[in-house]
Amino acid sequence: xxxxxxxxxxxxxxxxxxxxxxxxxxxxxxxxxxxxxxxxxxxxxxxxxxxxxxxxxxxxxxxxxxxxxxxxxxxxxxxxxxxxxxxxxxxxxxxxxxxxxxxxxxxxxxxxxxxxxxxxxxxxxxxxxxxxxxxxxxxxxxxxxxxxxxxxxxxxxxxxxxxxxxxxxxxxxxxxxxxxxxxxxxxxxxxxxxxxxxxxxxxxxxxxxxxxxxxxxxxxxxxxxxxxxxxxxxxxxxxxxxxxxxxxxxxxxxxxxx
Amino acid sequence: xxxxxxxxxxxxxxxxxxxxxxxxxxxxxxxxxxxxxxxxxxxxxxxxxxxxxxxxxxxxxxxxxxxxxxxxxxxxxxxxxxxxxxxxxxxxxxxxxxxxxxxxxxxxxxxxxxxxxxxxxxxxxxxxxxxxxxxxxxxxxxxxxxxxxxxxxxxxxxxxxxxxxxxxxxxxxxxxxxxxxxxxxxxxxxxxxxxxxxxxxxxxxxxxxxxxxxxxxxxxxxxxxxxxxxxxxxxxxxxxxxxxxxxxxxxxxxxxxxxxxxxxxxxxxxxxxxxxxxxxxxx
Numbered sequence: 001x002x003x004x005x006x007x008x009x010x011x012x013x014x015x016x017x018x019x020x021x022x023x024x025x026x027x028x029x030x031x032x033x034x035x036x037x038x039x040x041x042x043x044x045x046x047x048x049x050x051x052x053x054x055x056x057x058x059x060x061x062x063x064x065x066x067x068x069x070x071x072x073x074x075x076x077x078x079x080x081x082x083x084x085x086x087x088x089x090x091x092x093x094x095x096x097x098x099x100x101x102x103x104x105x106x107x108x109x110x111x112x113x114x115x116x117x118x119x120x121x122x123x124x125x126x127x128x129x130x131x132x133x134x135x136x137x138x139x140x141x142x143x144x145x146x147x148x149x150x151x152x153x154x155x156x157x158x159x160x161x162x163x164x165x166x167x168x169x170x171x172x173x174x175x176x177x178x179x180x181x182x183x184x185x186x187x188x189x190x191x192x193x194x195x196x197x198x199x200x201x202x203x204x205x206x207x208x209x210x211x212x213x214x215x216x217x218x219x220x221x222x223x224x225x226x227x228x229x230x231x232x233x234x235x236x237x238x239x240x241x242x243x244x245x246x247x248x249x250x251x252x253x254x255x256x257x258x
Numbered sequence: 259x260x261x262x263x264x265x266x267x268x269x270x271x272x273x274x275x276x277x278x279x280x281x282x283x284x285x286x287x288x289x290x291x292x293x294x295x296x297x298x299x300x301x302x303x304x305x306x307x308x309x310x311x312x313x314x315x316x317x318x319x320x321x322x323x324x325x326x327x328x329x330x331x332x333x334x335x336x337x338x339x340x341x342x343x344x345x346x347x348x349x350x351x352x353x354x355x356x357x358x359x360x361x362x363x364x365x366x367x368x369x370x371x372x373x374x375x376x377x378x379x380x381x382x383x384x385x386x387x388x389x390x391x392x393x394x395x396x397x398x399x400x401x402x403x404x405x406x407x408x409x410x411x412x413x414x415x416x417x418x419x420x421x422x423x424x425x426x427x428x429x430x431x432x433x434x435x436x437x438x439x440x441x442x443x444x445x446x447x448x449x450x451x452x453x454x455x456x457x458x459x460x461x462x463x464x465x466x467x468x469x470x471x472x473x474x475x476x477x478x479x480x481x482x483x484x485x486x487x488x489x490x491x492x493x494x495x496x497x498x499x500x501x502x503x504x505x506x507x508x509x510x511x512x513x514x515x516x517x518x519x520x521x522x523x524x525x526x527x528x529x530x531x532x533x534x535x536x537x538x539x540x541x
Contacts, residue, residue, distance in 0.1 A: 051441055073443030083434035087456045087533045097442040100452070128533040141438075148442050 002029040003064075004152055004184045005050055010059035012045055019045050021209035023059070027152075032178060032185040032225070034195040036242070037205025038249050043188045045210070047154050050186060051077045063152070073097060076145035078155045082137045084129045090140050091116070091125040097148030115143040118177060135166040142177070152184045159194070171197050175225050192242050196222070196230055204242060207249045214245060311503040320507035338492075343511060345487040346477055349405065350519070353412025354466075354473045361417050361469075362462060365424025370454065375425070382421070390414040390476045398484050407484040408477060415476035416469035423465025427458030460531045467523040474516035489515075 005027040012020040020042040027033045035043040048054045049061055052071040061068045063075065071077075084093050091112060098108045116122055119139040129137055138158055145153055159167045175198060178185060189195055195202045196218065203215045222228055222235045229235065267273070274280060283290075293313050299305075300312040307315065323339040368375040390411050397407040431454050439453045481490025493508035 053437055053440070071437075071440040071443075073441075075441065077438065077441035079434050079438060081434070083432065083438035085435060085439075085453065085456070087459075087531075089533075096439070096452070100439075100442060100444050100448055130533065144442070154441075 003027070004029040005186070006062040007046070007050075008060050008062065010046070010049065010056040010061060012042065012049065012054070013057045018209040021211050023210075023212060025203060025212060025215070027184065027186055028200075029184050030182050031200035032187055032198050034187045034189060034199040034202045035205060036189060036192065036195045036202050036246070037210075038190055038207060038246065040210075041205035041207045041249065042210025043205050044156050047077075047156050047186060047188050050152075051075050051154050053077070073101075073148055074151045076148055076150035076153045078138070078141050078145060078153065078158045080157045080160050082134070082141045082158070082161075084137060084141055084144070086129050089126050089128055090121060090132065093129065093140055094143045094147050096144055111147050112143075115147045118146065118180065119143045119173070133166075134162050135170055138162070138170060139173070142174075146177070146181065146183075150183070152186065155185060155187045157188055157190070160189070167194075168197075174198060179226070192239060192246070193230075195242070196235065196239060197228075198225060200225070202242070204245050205249075216242070308500045308502045311506065315503045316506045316510070319501070319503035320511065323504065323507070339507075339511065342487060342489050342492045342508075343515060345485075346481065346489045346512070347515065347519075349408050349412055349481075349485075349488065350470070350473045350477050350516075353409040353477070354416040354470055356409070356413045357416030357420050357469055357473070358466060360413075361420035361465070362424050365421045365462070365465075366428055366450075366455070366458070368421075369425040369428025369458070370450070382418075386418050390472075391479050394480060394483050397480075403484050404486065408480040408488070411480035411484070412473045412477045415472040419468040419472060420462070420465040423468070424458065424462050427461025427465075428454055430461070431457045460527065460534060463523070463527050463530070467520055467527070470520055470523055471516065474512065474519075478512055 003026045005025075007023050007025040007027075010020060010023040011018065023046060035046060037043045045054060049056055050063075050068065052068045052075065055069070063072075068075075085096060088096065091109075094112045094115060095108045098111060103111075116125060119142055121136065121139055121143065124132055124136065129140065132140070141158075159170045162170060171194060174185075187195075187198060199218050201215055201217050201219070204213045205211065206213045216238070218228075218238070221238050222230075222232065230239075296310075297313045300307075300310050300315075311319075320339065364378070368378055393411055393414055394407070397410045401407040401410060435453055435457065436449055439449050444452065477488065478490035478493075481488035482494040485491050489508050489512050493505045493512075496502075496504040496508065
């Protein structure tokens, strides 16, 4: 397995508060690696550090062999509420990264057409983000990131704000697009079920301080995403295992295992 | 027709309030009633015409200063409504334009950099409460009577609303949008031009529109004291002649021209910032 991201003994502190302590993790090329944990475990902070939006207090994070020092177009980021540029139409949103690189209009349109088709937003090119639904907006953001040609896609609870049906539809869509593009995905969620549907591997986080309790190889345990059947007994067993692992850290919060 | 379920017909809900004729008339009804009342009261002869001229007299006076060349009354009163109006519009546009040129970049800098804001804010906050009109004496000493003084006063009036709204607009840029742009590979410069400015533009335009209104308020006062042309000068001069009809006519002109320009700005905003509104389609 080739390593895309190597997290080397990373600690993150905000003042006196230790957000993450001694994180060691390797994320493989082409996998969907899920960071699963209750809120406040630092999983989003870790994702932001991989993006280069925050820097570790101790330790370092490597992308291939390069230490990450800031944001880069090679690591796309999808925010929880679907950050977009509301003054741009869907098409102009998707073009954004290509425009930054100074690619000419013809070429931009050509690339965008491909990704608009991939995420299934044909016919909505000239709509503004406010005119489309939340699920479509996240597809638009995904297309924006994909069109920019990143090596890795970082997703911070991207489907958290969607209703249950749209959410499970988006999970299937993500898997379909992932299979087509073969990108490395780091995915943050607090939903065990979501983690089990989409992940190649899952790292379970505990809180106070935020740390990785265990990393599960889902492909080995319950088969690859494509052939996975969550009604199988081995899947139920794994779900129970994940649940008991997380349970002590749920606190007052509703862990939303669904 | 609107839904009428559970509604009792009375004088306020009666069907004639929903007739198309009334709907068309509705925005003008009160103004029309006011004008008719004015005309009636002025015709009764309770007040002498120099206190309250008839509305029709005011209109006649306006039209005669539009068309008629009357050598007896001299320059400001005859056929010169348009030059006076154009002078005022020109001063408003120059002063307001200068206000935009200075306030927008300054506002972007102050909204973008906490440091610059901390440095510049004390001066801004110290000058801001001084009414623009209080600057007139100083403006006359600095620039003499005429164009420069009035434009300076208009500039002061327009400057602050534009500045404050620009700062507000830049500060309220969605931080996530900036981070999203960073992760797509945007440089600081690209973030400024492709994220911060477009996102702050509606707020900048609001400032420009408010600045336009204030520019009109200040230009009239400035022209009364510091100019030889313009609508402010025209009505101030008419006072010496006790030409009340022209004073009121000038006031109406000021109101109509300034509201037209502000409305034009609003239409432009609606056009440019379509992206702010909209409805959800599809799922």
